[in-house]
Structures are given as structure tokens and as C-alpha cells.
Amino acid sequence: MTLVLASSSPFRATLLKNAGLVFEAVAARIDERAVEQPLLEADLPPGDIAEVLAIAKAENVSPARTGALVIGSDQVLSLDGEILHKVADMEGARRRLLQLSGKTHHLDSAIALVRDGEVLWSHVERAAITLRHLSPEFVGRHLAEAGETVLSSVGAYQIEGVGVQLFEKIEGDFFTIMGLPLLALLAELRRLGAQEG
Amino acid sequence: MTLVLASSSPFRATLLKNAGLVFEAVAARIDERAVEQPLLEADLPPGDIAEVLAIAKAENVSPARTGALVIGSDQVLSLDGEILHKVADMEGARRRLLQLSGKTHHLDSAIALVRDGEVLWSHVERAAITLRHLSPEFVGRHLAEAGETVLSSVGAYQIEGVGVQLFEKIEGDFFTIMGLPLLALLAELRRLGAQEG
Numbered sequence: 001m002t003l004v005l006a007s008s009s010p011f012r013a014t015l016l017k018n019a020g021l022v023f024e025a026v027a028a029r030i031d032e033r034a035v036e037q038p039l040l041e042a043d044l045p046p047g048d049i050a051e052v053l054a055i056a057k058a059e060n061v062s063p064a065r066t067g068a069l070v071i072g073s074d075q076v077l078s079l080d081g082e083i084l085h086k087v088a089d090m091e092g093a094r095r096r097l098l099q100l101s102g103k104t105h106h107l108d109s110a111i112a113l114v115r116d117g118e119v120l121w122s123h124v125e126r127a128a129i130t131l132r133h134l135s136p137e138f139v140g141r142h143l144a145e146a147g148e149t150v151l152s153s154v155g156a157y158q159i160e161g162v163g164v165q166l167f168e169k170i171e172g173d174f175f176t177i178m179g180l181p182l183l184a185l186l187a188e189l190r191r192l193g194a195q196e197g
Numbered sequence: 198m199t200l201v202l203a204s205s206s207p208f209r210a211t212l213l214k215n216a217g218l219v220f221e222a223v224a225a226r227i228d229e230r231a232v233e234q235p236l237l238e239a240d241l242p243p244g245d246i247a248e249v250l251a252i253a254k255a256e257n258v259s260p261a262r263t264g265a266l267v268i269g270s271d272q273v274l275s276l277d278g279e280i281l282h283k284v285a286d287m288e289g290a291r292r293r294l295l296q297l298s299g300k301t302h303h304l305d306s307a308i309a310l311v312r313d314g315e316v317l318w319s320h321v322e323r324a325a326i327t328l329r330h331l332s333p334e335f336v337g338r339h340l341a342e343a344g345e346t347v348l349s350s351v352g353a354y355q356i357e358g359v360g361v362q363l364f365e366k367i368e369g370d371f372f373t374i375m376g377l378p379l380l381a382l383l384a385e386l387r388r389l390g391a392q393e394g
Contacts, residue, residue: 020342020359138394145217159371162217165392167380174356174371183364195362197335 001194002068006061011152012073012180019182021195026065028057028072033085046078047124050110055122058114069120069194072112075179077154079105086154093156094139097166100155102133104169107155109176111185113192121188125181127172129155134166142166198391199265203258208349209270209377216379218392223262225254225269230282243275244321247307252319255311266317266391269309272376274351276302283351290353291336294363297352299330301366304352306373308382310389318385322378324369326352331363339363 005013008027016023035056039049051074058072077084079100087096107129112122134142143150146163150156157163159170159177175182189195202210205224213220232253236246248271255269274281276297284293304326309319331339340347343360347353354360356367356374372379386392 018358019361132394141393161215164216164372164379165383168384170370170380173367175361182361183367186362187365196338197329 001192002065003189003194004061004065004068004070006057006070006072009152009179011178015175015178015180015182016071019186021189023071024065024068026061028060030056030060032056032074036083040083046076046081046083046106047108047110047126049083050074050076050108051112051122051124054110054112055114055119058112059117059119062114062117066116068115069189069192070114071185072114073110073180075107075109075154077105077107079103084154087151087156089151090143090148093143093150094136096156097131097134097139097143098136100131101139102131104128104130105155107172107177107179109179109181111181113185113188120192123181123184123188125173125176125184127170127176129167129171129177130169131166132168198389199262200386200391201258201262201265201267203254203267203269206349206376208375212372212375212377212379213268216383218386220268221262223258225257227253227257229253229271233280237280243273243278243280243303244305244307244323246280247271247273247305248309248319248321251307251309252311252316255309256314256316259311259314263313265312266386266389267311268382269311270307270377272304272306272351274302274304276300281351284348284353286348287340287345290340290347291333293353294328294331294336294340295333297328298336299328301325301327302352304369304374304376306376306378308378310385317389320378320381320385322370322373322381324367324373326364326368326374327366328363329365 003023053074054072058070110124190197200220203225250271251269255267307321387394
């Protein structure tokens with residue numbers, strides 16, 4: 001069964017490759033903020049929004065890949081129930097880290113499987129991350145060390161790199177934090193016969 | 198403050214490097230099985246044994262590195278309370294995976310900080326991993342794909358590679374599973390002034 005990852009994220013692709021999956025990566029072309037807006041207005045919780053976005057990405061790629069199993073995924077970061085989006089530059093990263101400093105935020109990571117426009121399965125997992133109290137000076141030095149890679153993450157940190165220096169506490173699955181609840185996906189792929197069991 | 202990692206494990210060194218630590222790695226020269234034997238006879242739980250071994254490794258390296266903060270670490274895998282050790286070859290890996298198949302085993306990861314022979318701090322964290330029910334055929338194919346890297350891990354799997362295909366459930370911190378409770382270590386290094394906060 002042909003597998004397609006509806007994402008251009010190198011991090012998600014690496015997770016799947018490391019797990020031994022063979023797939024093609026195709027970027028979904030949807031306006032995520034436009035999809036999200038009415039859901040925010042309807043007060044949907046962050047996990048549901050992540051799930052809808054994961055489905056929307058897979059649905060967007062599905063027509064071009066007849067018969068293929070398309071994997072859509074999304075991750076939403078929320079702080080006190082408010083959804084935060086990726087920052088654009090290092091000044092944004094500085095403000096993001098100071099905003100998250102000393103607080104617990106949530107990461108909802110969703111995944112969806114779509115074949116020929118039909119949603120076969122979707123799933124969301126949540127992780128909670130508490131940042132230490134960070135001084136502006138520490139954040140400045142930290143970002144100089146971490147570099148622009150932080151801009152690829154909505155939290156402006158990388159748990160697999162020096163970002164781990166920011167954390168007080170991590171609750172939840174590593175793969176959920178990385179943006180793709182891998183164990184649940186692998187279980188479903190086996191159930192669908194797309195992975196040998 | 199000079200940091201020394203009392204280990205020749207490339208995995209532990211990579212975890213520390215990724216976190217931005219600067220350190221020297223020095224292999225501890227102790228007979229782990231000889232240290233462990235009386236502790237097993239005294240019925241010490243696996244976590245305590247991991248802690249003693251982490252301290253023993255740091256103590257072993259400390260005399261050669263006056264004034265340095267020496268990090269010792271150890272990981273113990275136990276199944277139904279029985280401690281299992283690393284297997285020697287791929288046939289051993291095959292038997293290990295079939296032994297763990299369909300069951301939950303525990304990983305106790307310990308870390309110790311020693312300076313000039315004095316134990317400044319030690320800490321243990323536990324993770325629980327449940328393997329799926331694996332057929333001998335699946336295990337054979339899996340090990341052919343995973344290769345001899347599995348021999349570097351007591352569980353004969355690598356969570357960061359295709360080993361994730363083996364898992365039903367993972368409970369516990371990623372770093373604990375990798376063999377080094379990193380958040381606790383970083384917090385203690387900051388407290389000791391060995392890392393800027």
C-alpha cells in the first residue's frame with residue numbers, strides 16, 4: 001500500500017523514516033489560518049483544531065494520489081487555552097520564550113489517515129511542557145546558541161537539542177512533542193495492513 | 198567547572214552534546230557484574246542497583262580528574278523483577294525480543310555526580326515499556342532491518358530507530374529510556390553552578 005505524508009516538515013519525515021516507513025512526502029496546500037478561524041470562533045478546543053487541520057492536510061493531498069494512504073498531521077500549541085502560532089524571526093522567538101517562561105503550555109498533536117478522500121482514522125495526543133523561569137539575558141544567550149532552527153517549531157525550542165535546557169518538566173510522549181504520535185500511527189497502519197505486524 | 202562523563206557510551210555522549218554540554222568522556226573501568234552480584238544477593242530493587250552502579254562509575258573516574266564534576270550513569274532493565282543484561286549477538290537479540298514480547302518491562306536509569314571522590318547527588322527515574330506480541334518471523338525480519346546496533350541496548354531495541362515498531366506502549370520520559378534522566382541532571386548542574394541558569 002502506497003504511503004504519502006501530507007507534509008513538507010523535515011522533522012516529521014525523519015520520525016517516519018527512522019521508524020522504517022517507506023513513503024512519499026507531498027506538501028499540503030491549504031491556508032491553515034483560514035481553516036482554523038471559524039473553529040476558533042466556534043470555541044473548539046486546541047486538540048480538535050489540530051485534528052481538523054491534520055484531516056484537512058490529508059484530504060488536500062489525497063485527490064492527487066489515488067489509492068494511496070495519506071497521512072495528515074498537525075500540532076497546536078496552546079497557553080492558557082489560547083492557540084499560539086509559529087513566530088517569524090529571532091525577535092519573535094525571544095518574545096515567545098519569555099511568554100512561555102515559568103508556565104505550562106500544551107502541545108496537541110493530531111494525525112489522520114485518508115484514502116481517496118475518505119477519512120479512515122484520526123487521533124490526537126496531548127503533552128504538557130513547563131518552562132523554567134528564564135531571564136531575558138538567558139533567553140538571549142540561549143537563542144544565540146540554538147540558532148534559527150528554533151523557528152521551525154511553534155514553541156521556539158527543540159527538545160532534541162539545546163532546547164532541553166529550557167524545560168522544568170515534560171509530561172507526555174516524546175513523539176507527541178515532536179508533532180506525530182508515532183505509536184498510535186504504527187498500530188493503525190498495521191491494522192490497515194499497511195505495515196507488517 | 199570541568200565536566201567529565203564516566204562512560205564510553207556514544208548514546209549518552211550524544212544526549213549531553215545535543216543539550217549543549219561541554220565535557221570529556223572517560224570510560225569507567227569497573228567490573229559491573231562483580232559490583233552488582235552482592236546487591237542482587239541482598240535483594241536490592243533494580244533502581245537501587247542502577248544508582249549504585251552510576252555512583253561506582255563516577256567514583257572510579259574521579260581520582261584521575263581532580264576537581265572535576267564526574268557524571269556517572271547506568272541503566273538497568275528488569276522483567277518481572279529479574280535484571281537482564283546485554284546480549285552478545287543477534288541470536289541473543291532474537292531471544293531477548295521474544296522474551297520481552299507481549300510483556301511490560303522496566304528501565305531504571307540512574308545518574309550520579311561525584312567530585313573528588315564525594316557523591317554530591319544521585320537520582321533514578323523509571324520507565325515502563327510494553328512490547329507487542331511479536332511472532333518469531335516478525336522478530337527475524339525486524340532484526341535483519343535493525344542490524345547490529347540493537348546490541349548496544351540491553352533491550353535489543355532502539356526507540357529512536359525501527360525499534361519503535363516493537364512497542365505497544367511507552368510510559369516514562371524519553372531521556373530515561375535513552376539511559377540518562379537529562380532534565381534532572383541539567384537542574385542539578387545549574388544548582389551546582391556548572392551550567393548557567
